[in-house]
Amino acid sequence: MNEPVRRLSVVVLVMFLALMSAASYIQVISAGDLNQDPRNVRTLYREYGTFRGPIVVDGESVVWSQSVDSPFNFQRTYADGPLYASVTGYYSIVFGRTAIEQTENELLAGTADSLFWTRLGNLASGETQRGASVELTLSAAIQEAAAAALGDNTGAVVALDPATGEVLAMVTSPTYDPALLASHSSAEVNANYQELLAQEDGPLVNRAIAGDTYPPGSTFKLIVSAAALEAGYEADSELYAPDELPLPQSSNVLGNYGGAACSDDERQTLADALRISCNTAFANLGMTLGWGVIERKAKEFGWGEQLSIPLAVTPSRLPENPDRAQTAMASIGQYDDRATPLQMAMVAAGIANDGVLMSPYLVDQVRDASLRLIEDSEPEEFSSPMTTADANTLTEMMVGVVESGSATSAQIPGVRVAGKTGTAETGTDERPHAWFVGFAPAEDPVIAIAVLVENGGSTDGEITGGRVAAPIARSVIEAALTERAGG
Template identity: 50%
Template sequence: MNTPIRRLAVVIFAMFTALLMASTWIQFVQADDLRERADNRRTLMDTYSRDRGAILVNGTAVARSEPTNDELRWLRVYDTPSRYAHITGYYSFIYGAGAGLERTTNSLLAGTDDSLFYQRLADVITGRPATGTNLELTIDPAVQQAAVDALGDRRGAAVALDPSTGAILAMVSRPAYDPNALSSHNLAAVEQAYAELADDPERPLINRAIGGDLYPPGSVFKLVTAAAALESEDYEPDTELVGPLTYTLPGTSTELPNFQGAACDPEGRPTLAVSIQVSCNTSFAWLAGELGADALREQAEDFGFGQTLETPLPVTPSSYPAELDEPQLALTGIGQHDVRVTPLQVAMMAAGIANDGVVMTPYLIETLRGADLEVVDQTSPRTLSRAVSQSTAQELTEMMTMVVQRGSGQLAQVPGVEVAGKTGTAEFGSQGGAHAWFTGFAPADDPQIAVAVIVESASDNWVGETGGVVAAPVARAMLQAGVDR
């Protein structure tokens, strides 16, 4: 064999080897990933041949499949779509399982999950049509509706938790969208609807409750600062702090004022309890410097900061900045600088205090049910962390009740129910904008529900949307619905 032929044979052999390796890699190594891709049309056609599982709230389907006479056979339908859009997500022939539970639990809803092997085997043996698994959610429809109604058309988010279990009782993000527009079998209309949603500057597809651009927490973070102080055992609720009319940030000439320039205490020595009640900026900025960044960071992490959570919806981790100089440290004490949170994280802070200092892992699915609604699996509550001691939790609760009774959170009062809470007004950007926060729980002596509410600033220029004025009434509606359930 002459040299050119031998070289050609080597090239051909190498090409066949590469082809064999590529096909083996695709068929065996990448097979599962390719099959589970949301935009895999062959998989989508297969899943459209069976009844996709329903998503249930209190036994009522908020996402279900209806039979059709067209090629796709099943149409995904969302009842009360604006109420549950960010929880359910959407299921589209063009865009696949997009967002929400439709995406994160796609294999369960489609009936293809490995955990359903024996159910699929039984379907084959009995000849029963293959169906997906139904998801029974933890959502309380009354609390969810209260949040939707109270938020109205304002941008923001609201979350409610059962403090003792971590069950998510409500999860609302505004603005919302209609998943039905994306699940339609009119594919041209679907493409147009998606393009409009994707281009909308209000970003309705983002679930603000658990992700997107995280928020500065503002004064609700003072609960973390106060917790770190109490846990250090160097401070008690009646310990006097340094809280002047203005506080000069260390190493600078920048003066940090209190809200509306008010004094926290006539002598400039408010106690820790009073500092929480009146939401004193100057005393908490000073306190942050005394505690140090490590103590604040560790306390934040004990409440869940930095944790990668799946409810099973993926939650963007909240964060406390890694590197700080002294003035930046002071600002983190009041939830400013680069502290960033999700509303779910803020609800976890309140829930941890309500649950004697123990933070439970948040979850959204109560039960998996088969085609005949028989129980396939049930979620068991799990402890995430101990954030503070029981005594610290009790002291924080007492201080938070004073916020609602006499302080900045009085619009969160529920008749006949003692409410514990904390307001926040979080500055952002460079134009003076501020978001409104409220977090809390009720009843204070026997907590059944913990909430967090953020109402985004209507513009980059703040026009008075404080947490006590704007967010507290939303929380009140949710708390009222929660204690009545």
């Protein structure tokens, strides 16, 4: 072979190697990125052309894929979309996926590793690939009751089964219809999304777990009470409860709600201080205990944790190295205390479950298209923030709050309800937030609940947790009790 031919052969060989390398790089290394590129229309057709599994509540599909005559083959359909939007999220050709549609996407799409043998069986039989069904822990009756009771108020309701951690209800208001973002028309989806974004009240925000965190107000006194009981206080231990409490190293003076006196002699038991929500008593108690003790107890209940239920939960926050005056304010749920409604429901659940806090979760079971069980959630202990004795003592103190204290509007005839109200100042000119946390029945709880109404909602006149939030909680608890009784 002469020299020119040899050189030409080398050039051709190099070109073939370059071509093969480029093809291999595109088909193997870059395949994932190319498949996920939103500009790849074939990926969208392939994804939407597969039957996506349903999302199920109480045995009924609240989200499913419906066959349609279009290149996408299936249309995601949402029954009672606004009711379940905070949990299901949306599935959009433009904006992707959120909430359960996102966290359980591989199962719903049928691509999860746990569905390998199902896919293999489909391939062998020639059947079309189908996604798995995701069954939620929600109770339809409790979810509906929570949404109806919250109404048009801006806020959230979270209900848990204290014995397991199952999320029984998660409602946020205002809400939206996921169907608005599930259309196959990108122009229509974009227009609907921009309209939702333009609304000042933020319907796309899940206030229950992932919106702004809120000052918990007097509901935080449950944490201080738990810390006090662990430190050796008892329900009848006397606290200093002045009409006004000068704050250390400060010219500020802390008063009680409405300027009221907590007692005639400036002394009050721990139980009575919680019952009427005495600010000065708890502020002074917090300074006596010290912030380190309170902070440790709050963290045992979940403050600062990156929770996944499997939806991501915004961590609740505490002040960093507060001085004594700041400790006093933080002890009544103000200053830099911040919490999600889920966090406050966890506080109630931990007390209700004899001091054992269970990890909250939303997905109960997963089944393939033939209804074979793929995944089955098991309750897991999150922490043990209280002894059984202390939890029982605090439960009785919370019963007193409902029976003759600040939460009488949460009373249910024939049922002992344990609760705590909160009226949280926002630090602005806006009206305070109204809170209620509690559980029932006190002796055998089936539900733990947190209710938040931002800025008092649509209430005219005085805004308190007892007046605004407690009646909402009562309606939700009644639905849970009715469900347990069999309807």
